[in-house]
Amino acid sequence: MTEPAGPVPSAVALELPAVLSALAECCGFGGSVALALALEPAGSAVDVERLQEETAEAVAVLAKVPGLACSGPEEIEPVLERARIGAVLDQAELLQLRGSISAFHRFGRALAECGQAPDLARRAGRIDPLQSLAGAIDRVIDQHGRVRDQASDELASLRAQIRVRRADLETGFGKLVARLGPQGVLSEAIFTVRGGRYVIPLRRESQRQVPGVVHDLSASGATAYVEPLDMVETNNQLRSLQSGARSEERRVLARLSERVRESADALAANWRLASALDLILARGKLALLQQAVRPGIVDSNRFDLKAARHPLLRDEAVPIDVRLGEREGFRALVITGSNAGGKTVALKTVGLLHLMAACGLQLPAAPGSVVTVFDRVFADIGDQQSITQNLSTFSSHMRSLADALRRAGPRSLVLADEIGAGTDPAEGAALAAAIIDELTGRGTAVVATTHFGDLKHYAISHARSQTASVEFDPETLLPKYRLHIGVAGSSHALEIARRSGIPASVCDRASSGIASEQRDLDALLSDMRRQREESAMARSEADAARREAQSQLAGTEREIAERQRRFEDELSRQRAASRRLLREMEALARRQARAAAGGNLESVRGIAREARRRQAEHDEVSAPAQPADSTPRLRRAPRASAKPGDRVELVGHQQSGRILSVHRGGAEFLVVVGGLRQRVPADAILRVTGRGPDAPTSRRPPRTPTNPVPYRVDLHGVFPDNAGVEVDRHLDRAIAMNRRSVVLVHGLGSGALRDAVRGHLRNHPLVKDYAMGPPSEGGDGVTVVDLR
Numbered sequence: 001m002t003e004p005a006g007p008v009p010s011a012v013a014l015e016l017p018a019v020l021s022a023l024a025e026c027c028g029f030g031g032s033v034a035l036a037l038a039l040e041p042a043g044s045a046v047d048v049e050r051l052q053e054e055t056a057e058a059v060a061v062l063a064k065v066p067g068l069a070c071s072g073p074e075e076i077e078p079v080l081e082r083a084r085i086g087a088v089l090d091q092a093e094l095l096q097l098r099g100s101i102s103a104f105h106r107f108g109r110a111l112a113e114c115g116q117a118p119d120l121a122r123r124a125g126r127i128d129p130l131q132s133l134a135g136a137i138d139r140v141i142d143q144h145g146r147v148r149d150q151a152s153d154e155l156a157s158l159r160a161q162i163r164v165r166r167a168d169l170e171t172g173f174g175k176l177v178a179r180l181g182p183q184g185v186l187s188e189a190i191f192t193v194r195g196g197r198y199v200i201p202l203r204r205e206s207q208r209q210v211p212g213v214v215h216d217l218s219a220s221g222a223t224a225y226v227e228p229l230d231m232v233e234t235n236n237q238l239r240s241l242q243s244g245a246r247s248e249e250r251r252v253l254a255r256l257s258e259r260v261r262e263s264a265d266a267l268a269a270n271w272r273l274a275s276a277l278d279l280i281l282a283r284g285k286l287a288l289l290q291q292a293v294r295p296g297i298v299d300s301n302r303f304d305l306k307a308a309r310h311p312l313l314r315d316e317a318v319p320i321d322v323r324l325g326e327r328e329g330f331r332a333l334v335i336t337g338s339n340a341g342g343k344t345v346a347l348k349t350v351g352l353l354h355l356m357a358a359c360g361l362q363l364p365a366a367p368g369s370v371v372t373v374f375d376r377v378f379a380d381i382g383d384q385q386s387i388t389q390n391l392s393t394f395s396s397h398m399r400s401l402a403d404a405l406r407r408a409g410p411r412s413l414v415l416a417d418e419i420g421a422g423t424d425p426a427e428g429a430a431l432a433a434a435i436i437d438e439l440t441g442r443g444t445a446v447v448a449t450t451h452f453g454d455l456k457h458y459a460i461s462h463a464r465s466q467t468a469s470v471e472f473d474p475e476t477l478l479p480k481y482r483l484h485i486g487v488a489g490s491s492h493a494l495e496i497a498r499r500s501g502i503p504a505s506v507c508d509r510a511s512s513g514i515a516s517e518q519r520d521l522d523a524l525l526s527d528m529r530r531q532r533e534e535s536a537m538a539r540s541e542a543d544a545a546r547r548e549a550q551s552q553l554a555g556t557e558r559e560i561a562e563r564q565r566r567f568e569d570e571l572s573r574q575r576a577a578s579r580r581l582l583r584e585m586e587a588l589a590r591r592q593a594r595a596a597a598g599g600n601l602e603s604v605r606g607i608a609r610e611a612r613r614r615q616a617e618h619d620e621v622s623a624p625a626q627p628a629d630s631t632p633r634l635r636r637a638p639r640a641s642a643k644p645g646d647r648v649e650l651v652g653h654q655q656s657g658r659i660l661s662v663h664r665g666g667a668e669f670l671v672v673v674g675g676l677r678q679r680v681p682a683d684a685i686l687r688v689t690g691r692g693p694d695a696p697t698s699r700r701p702p703r704t705p706t707n708p709v710p711y712r713v714d715l716h717g718v719f720p721d722n723a724g725v726e727v728d729r730h731l732d733r734a735i736a737m738n739r740r741s742v743v744l745v746h747g748l749g750s751g752a753l754r755d756a757v758r759g760h761l762r763n764h765p766l767v768k769d770y771a772m773g774p775p776s777e778g779g780d781g782v783t784v785v786d787l788r
Helices: 016-025 032-035 045-064 078-084 091-113 117-125 131-140 152-181 205-211 227-260 263-291 343-359 391-409 423-443 455-461 494-498 504-512 516-597 599-617 719-735 750-762
Strands: 193-196 197-203 212-217 225-229 295-300 302-310 320-324 332-336 370-372 376-380 412-416 445-449 463-471 478-485 647-650 656-663 668-673 676-681 683-688 712-715 741-745 766-770 780-787
Touching: 016 032, 016 263, 016 343, 045 117, 045 227, 045 263, 045 295, 045 343, 078 212, 078 227, 078 263, 091 117, 091 227, 117 263, 117 376, 131 227, 152 197, 152 227, 197 205, 197 212, 197 227, 197 712, 205 225, 212 227, 225 227, 227 263, 302 343, 320 332, 320 343, 320 445, 320 478, 320 766, 332 343, 343 370, 343 376, 343 412, 343 463, 370 719, 376 656, 391 412, 391 423, 412 423, 423 445, 423 455, 455 463, 494 504, 494 741, 647 668, 712 719, 719 741, 719 750, 719 780, 750 766, 750 780
Parallel strands: 295 370, 332 445, 332 463, 376 412, 412 445, 712 741
Antiparallel strands: 193 197, 197 225, 212 225, 302 320, 302 370, 463 478, 647 656, 647 683, 656 668, 668 676, 741 780, 766 780
């Protein structure tokens, strides 16, 4: 995908190798590290989509199993190559292969079992566990790299004999040292080993007292290490057994090396597969480290990078929005602005993020970012002056651009830093404009930076081009590094010169020498920047207001939905109660019919009384519908004018309610709706549909004639603290049934329940008056209530 642009390849100019080094640091072992450092961008959209899907799966896996990697295996190809040519592998090499087999198997199993990456799991399932080879190595080599005694019967026998001979020698030498020690002939009262043979340290002057073979002398020459003659045969036997054991070990290792040779291809395939899978996980790790996102891949010559960050700047990167393409209305983007303002960083960000996406890496950008797969990327960035090739800065840039002009096509991207610089400004600007015009005419995407005023005019006036500028703070004279498309920026050369220490007189003289047209252009650009900043601030304020309004609307909708839910729950409860009452009444009617048929008039009267009692105690309470000719016309009224007794229509309720009391200075009302008492804010009252009894008589709607039969309630067993709730419930029922009075039976007792009931009735909005019951009705154990 990348092409050389002059002497520096585009990938190098855009710093892709530095990103690949960061990727290599996320790898688990040498195989994937080598792949990471050699990674090249894919050349087709299909391949890039496949790579991006792999990386997305890796991110999902790492979210469930953080730190998953293929760690542990060392480079095995040299070992396999030795096995292929018939070499006998030593214990360390075999143990290295055994570790790789285990590492590959664990890695593959972890990927297969994580459940987050079906494609990676399928590929991991192709890792050969090589259980037979692993078992063979385990039977021969222990965890410390030593050949086991049980590797063969012959080796086990030889090592057993070695242990016996060694024990014989140590016993014999122990006795010899014990005998010679008191004689003063030993340098030390020990025995040791020289050249694989047991010896004793004799003083040189006492050497003749112990006949034997001298195997070594100390550095000072004062001590001779002598093998006594009577121990030579036993030492010979030990050496012979050790030689036989080594020969048997080599035979065992040769047989095992042959097993490795037979499995060399499978081991190499495991290495390659594990390397590829670990590289995919490394791409996922890098994405998490960079807080990157999966980009969209489009099959057209355009891109749209949102809040893109240069990955090598880490936390210092300032996000930029940059876009280009036919859909955006232009093929060339000319970036302008001050020196050190971020033009080159923006240029590199565009190129580097495209190369990263083509390598299967997610991008440090915001969701919704879109890139394309360019067949070639040409990057002319930096000073490529070459003394050896007799190239000036301008000549080196021209050679790079000439290469792009020769080979760039409609699926190519050309990045040119300070295009046309290094020569006469007028000629350089004209040449740069001609190059951009030629490339965009082919459909090539072009991003360039410049300080040339004439090139800014070109970008503004040509349909296939667009300007952009890096933001500069005129107050602090410091760059802000943000990129704004559609605005041409000033170079701010004089401001930067003043900040850098150039005398003010020199800067003033330079300013006076600038053509008026240039000053007018700079002033226009400044006005445009100021207008853009004001527009951005206005948009920000509008967005904030819109979000606040949306938040309030959502809160209101939630409140309405909650009230509607409560109403529907209460309605369901009342309907269920109505159905129960209906079934009870039907059962009582059948009983009454049977009693009447039997001539039992007293039973009939009892059933009738029971029916009336159950009707009175029925939980479903709703205000009777008013006749059509007496229904008041709905009218809006100030909520502040609502008073106890008024009928009102509420938000989210299909039934009207009645105000029981006013609270918090009219901010809240206690309302009964369908028998359910609830506090509602003043905003919940839509309108007053009927006035209460304290409103003027002329405005009170006609009422249904009241029932003269009193509503009798037995409060025995009610705790005084709950008396108010029970009284309110029954008063509401009586009002709904058009009863004029209520008889509350509370008994005498200690008087606590009576006092609680009468204290609650005092100043009650529904109570006209109340008094002690007559002696025939229970006297002071009863309270008779007259309703309004």
